[in-house]
Amino acid sequence: MAKLTLAAVTLTACGGCDVQIMRALLHPDIMESFEIVYWPFAVEETRLPEKVDVALVNGVVRTEEDLEKLREVRKAARRLIVVGSCAGFSGIAGQADYWPTDASLRAVYGKPPENTVKVLRRVFSPADLVPVDYIVSRCPPLVPSIVSALRAVLGKTSIETVESTVCSQCPRRIKEIKEIHFKKGMPRDADPETCFLSQGYLCMGSVTLVGCGAPCTRFGLPCFGCSGPSHEVALRRDSDIVIALARKIAVLAGLDPVEGAETVKKKLLETYGPRRFYVFTMGSEVIRTKPNAYAVEAAAETRLNPELCEKMIETRKKYLRR
Amino acid sequence: MEGRKLLMTLLEGHATVYIKTEGDKIVDVLYQGVDVRFFETFWVGNLVDEMPRITPMICGVCSATHHVCSAKAVDMVRGVEPPETAIRIRDAMNYGLHLNNQAMHLVALGLPDFLPPDTPRRSLIQLSKARPELVKTGLELVELGFQVVKVFGGRDVHPINAIAGGVARPPNKSDVEKLAALFREKEATLKRFVEEAWSLLQENHSKIEKYKPSYKYMMAIDPGKPPYNPSHGTVKIIDEKGGVKTTFPDKGPEYLHALDEHTVDYSYIKMVTPKGGDLRSDSIMVGALARLNIVTDYGVEWANELRDKIFEEWGKPARHTLLTHYARIVETVALYEILKEKLASEDYYTPPHANPPTRGGGEGAGIVEAPRGLLIHHYAADEASRTVFVNIITPTAINAAAIEADLRNHLVGKTLTELGDKLYAEVAAIVRAYDPCMSCSTHTALQPAPITIRIVDANTPIKLPLKPPRRR
Amino acid sequence: MPVKPPTIIIDYDRCKKCLNCIRACTAFEGVYEKGEDGYPKVVRPEYCVECLICHLVCPSNAITHKNYRETLVLDLSGLPIERYKHIV
Numbered sequence: 115m116a117k118l119t120l121a122a123v124t125l126t127a128c129g130g131c132d133v134q135i136m137r138a139l140l141h142p143d144i145m146e147s148f149e150i151v152y153w154p155f156a157v158e159e160t161r162l163p164e165k166v167d168v169a170l171v172n173g174v175v176r177t178e179e180d181l182e183k184l185r186e187v188r189k190a191a192r193r194l195i196v197v198g199s200c201a202g203f204s205g206i207a208g209q210a211d212y213w214p215t216d217a218s219l220r221a222v223y224g225k226p227p228e229n230t231v232k233v234l235r236r237v238f239s240p241a242d243l244v245p246v247d248y249i250v251s252r253c254p255p256l257v258p259s260i261v262s263a264l265r266a267v268l269g270k271t272s273i274e275t276v277e278s279t280v281c282s283q284c285p286r287r288i289k290e291i292k293e294i295h296f297k298k299g300m301p302r303d304a305d306p307e308t309c310f311l312s313q314g315y316l317c318m319g320s321v322t323l324v325g326c327g328a329p330c331t332r333f334g335l336p337c338f339g340c341s342g343p344s345h346e347v348a349l350r351r352d353s354d355i356v357i358a359l360a361r362k363i364a365v366l367a368g369l370d371p372v373e374g375a376e377t378v379k380k381k382l383l384e385t386y387g388p389r390r391f392y393v394f395t396m397g398s399e400v401i402r403t404k405p406n407a408y409a410v411e412a413a414a415e416t417r418l419n420p421e422l423c424e425k426m427i428e429t430r431k432k433y434l435r436r
Numbered sequence: 437m438e439g440r441k442l443l444m445t446l447l448e449g450h451a452t453v454y455i456k457t458e459g460d461k462i463v464d465v466l467y468q469g470v471d472v473r474f475f476e477t478f479w480v481g482n483l484v485d486e487m488p489r490i491t492p493m494i495c496g497v498c499s500a501t502h503h504v505c506s507a508k509a510v511d512m513v514r515g516v517e518p519p520e521t522a523i524r525i526r527d528a529m530n531y532g533l534h535l536n537n538q539a540m541h542l543v544a545l546g547l548p549d550f551l552p553p554d555t556p557r558r559s560l561i562q563l564s565k566a567r568p569e570l571v572k573t574g575l576e577l578v579e580l581g582f583q584v585v586k587v588f589g590g591r592d593v594h595p596i597n598a599i600a601g602g603v604a605r606p607p608n609k610s611d612v613e614k615l616a617a618l619f620r621e622k623e624a625t626l627k628r629f630v631e632e633a634w635s636l637l638q639e640n641h642s643k644i645e646k647y648k649p650s651y652k653y654m655m656a657i658d659p660g661k662p663p664y665n666p667s668h669g670t671v672k673i674i675d676e677k678g679g680v681k682t683t684f685p686d687k688g689p690e691y692l693h694a695l696d697e698h699t700v701d702y703s704y705i706k707m708v709t710p711k712g713g714d715l716r717s718d719s720i721m722v723g724a725l726a727r728l729n730i731v732t733d734y735g736v737e738w739a740n741e742l743r744d745k746i747f748e749e750w751g752k753p754a755r756h757t758l759l760t761h762y763a764r765i766v767e768t769v770a771l772y773e774i775l776k777e778k779l780a781s782e783d784y785y786t787p788p789h790a791n792p793p794t795r796g797g798g799e800g801a802g803i804v805e806a807p808r809g810l811l812i813h814h815y816a817a818d819e820a821s822r823t824v825f826v827n828i829i830t831p832t833a834i835n836a837a838a839i840e841a842d843l844r845n846h847l848v849g850k851t852l853t854e855l856g857d858k859l860y861a862e863v864a865a866i867v868r869a870y871d872p873c874m875s876c877s878t879h880t881a882l883q884p885a886p887i888t889i890r891i892v893d894a895n896t897p898i899k900l901p902l903k904p905p906r907r908r
Numbered sequence: 909m910p911v912k913p914p915t916i917i918i919d920y921d922r923c924k925k926c927l928n929c930i931r932a933c934t935a936f937e938g939v940y941e942k943g944e945d946g947y948p949k950v951v952r953p954e955y956c957v958e959c960l961i962c963h964l965v966c967p968s969n970a971i972t973h974k975n976y977r978e979t980l981v982l983d984l985s986g987l988p989i990e991r992y993k994h995i996v
């Protein structure tokens with residue numbers, strides 16, 4: 115069988131996906147079946163061919179150049195797999211949308227650089243802009259997941275979508291909640307055997323896609339939500355990260371799943387602020403278009419209060435002026 | 437206007453080299469970074485304690501270093517000294533990451549550059565055809581580094597274990613023992629790797645000789661006493677002769693008195709010079725070669741011997757830009773041996789693993805050595821622990837001015853005709869020696885992909901065409 | 909109208925024994941009961957009113973209903989559904 119051609123394209127990203135792709139491609143059966151024709155990270159080839167069989171895209175669309183590149187690769191690729199939270203749900207880079215782009219530019223550069231690539235006004239995830247064949251989510255994406263997606267492209271194995279949440283792999287025991295009270299900060303004195311939600315800490319495990327093996331909760335840290343929203347949250351138009359989480363907490367505390375959830379939701383938002391729930395999904399259209407979501411509300415905080423931006427910029431200047 | 441665009445490769449992220457010409461003659465070279473992600477603003481308003489979980493995502497290649505550096509800064513913000521055990525665990529994480537990165541750079545990004553320039557699609561794969569042993573052993577070391585980070589940091593990329601005041605959990609004892617056994621087993625692998633890599637470089641001395649250095653200063657952390665430790669010490673800036681110009685501590689905002697950040701209008705990288713320095717003449721080089729010259733004793737005999745060999749041949753301080761590849765081999769040896777010893781003997785289990793913070797917030801900065809050079813994280817938080825200020829200076833931002841200086845020195849005055857097809861290879865050799873990590877360096881920016889070389893007329897303002905040309 | 913009660917399957921590999929399903933069930937008698945091993949058991953599927961609240965409160969999406977009414981429209985835009993078919 116002739117080798118399939120493979121191109122890996124990095125948009126604005128951290129390079130972690132590139133590393134994981136490299137480790138995936140080193141699997142002997144993958145190495146035999148694919149020929150890498152374009153991959154700036156590891157192959158000295160400057161031109162994306164006009165036709166490739168498989169393209170792996172990672173990173174977010176942040177600049178005009180990224181947008182061009184994404185269109186180009188979508189046109190060229192027969193199968194497009196996006197790798198990583200950034201490409202699937204805007205990832206951590208989506209957080210930048212909390213501040214208006216020009217405020218951020220001013221804060222960091224003073225006068226923004228002009229003679230260079232233009233930064234877009236907001237962050238987009240590639241999966242929102244072009245049709246994609248597979249999403250390998252998580253930050254960093256797991257090597258076995260990338261391998262299984264590539265094998266699926268080869269037609270060797272069928273692929274199962276993940277639909278459970280991190281809770282299903284977490285070893286902690288869930289207990290009933292006695293009193294609705296949330297604590298901020300890192301759980302230093304938390305019991306290592308009991309669920310963080312039962313102890314009053316914010317853990318995103320129950321609304322986050324599974325697959326990582328829950329390393330964070332095993333290490334005594336609550337889930338941050340790096341895989342993106344779970345099936346239930348993303349698919350149901352009436353659902354959202356905050357309300358889904360509140361519903362689960364409310365029932366754990368013996369409250370009504372509808373009315374109780376509203377009370378819990380209010381408390382959650384009061385304690386942590388809306389932004390904290392969208393650390394890895396703030397720029398995703400899947401979340402933004404939900405009527406009940408707070409992602410847009412979080413971003414509105416700074417848009418409605420320009421003084422907030424000014425204060426941020428002034429503080430930065432103050433600390434750097436010595 | 438002449439318009440030519442070459443895409444450069446084998447580095448993380450995207451960068452552009454602008455070559456300005458007058459007629460055929462090259463008059464100036466600019467180095468441009470284009471990715472922006474705004475890590476310095478977006479966490480403002482959220483808990484400062486969470487910074488160590490956020491900042492690794494600045495760079496997926498050296499994530500553990502960002503993690504450790506961030507934890508160091510947060511310790512200071514929250515006014516807490518981590519216990520001994522926690523420091524050892526964090527150090528182990530950083531050692532593992534350095535081992536991983538030095539080996540990875542050599543096999544995947546750096547050494548393919550020494551293949552004959554007419555090899556199509558020079559890469560790890562081509563290198564493994566020419567030198568199968570080198571790549572095989574190198575990749576084993578890379579995986580070994582990942583294992584160390586995973587055991588001590590929780591995840592191999594983007595670790596999570598370090599928190600303000602210490603670490604969240606000690607590593608699993610059986611995992612550490614397995615690792616120690618693995619390090620004992622792979623001694624031969626390391627030996628083979630060093631032989632192969634060293635001989636490949638030995639064959640290419642003419643290439644190393646060709647690229648004369650023209651950066652001015654070198655900067656690195658000097659741990660003071662052996663063994664070599666990238667996480668603690670005093671930062672030293674040395675000049676061309678090796679004399680110490682400035683020193684500053686590896687904690688606290690004193691770095692602001694020693695370094696200047698410059699915004700340039702053609703790049704999203706904020707370039708760095710010594711205080712009051714000029715962008716064009718006072719560039720600083722950081723990274724493995726700077727460490728080679730500044731660290732007095734690696735604490736590993738083999739590494740010291742290798743280093744002395746370099747000094748014998750190239751003088752002290754050794755400054756040729758491409759010697760960085762040698763320096764990476766030396767460090768691989770040192771890191772492997774230090775880790776082997778530490779994993780076998782060090783105690784990671786005695787509690788406490790974290791001390792409670794003494795204040796809500798304040799100001800703090802942490803400085804550690806990343807594989808590519810000096811990394812600075814500087815935060816401030818208010819009484820409710822909300823982040824109010826973040827400043828991050830990454831190695832490639834510091835190196836950017838040095839890369840520019842080297843490129844200018846090598847190219848300005850030559851003509852395009854005389855360089856011909858070699859232009860790409862020559863620019864690439866210099867840029868790759870610095871191993872720029874564009875994801876990191878473009879502060880706010882993420883990294884885009886490859887290096888692009890654009891050639892423009894001196895009279896034409898640099899402007900990105902709306903649709904970048906796609907062909908050579 | 910179908911008379912057959914829905915088949916309710918609990919995936920015990922995923923179940924965390926939090927018993928949220930027992931607490932939230934809206935049927936009069938309750939469809940679920942705690943078993944001796946601590947896991948919830950489906951004991952009265954014929955009482956199920958197919959409100960599917962148990963799906964929403966389960967932290968690990970361990971519950972599946974089969975042959976329940978199929979008129980439920982989950983998503984109008986269709987976009988996220990398409991996407992989730994292929995998450996790896």
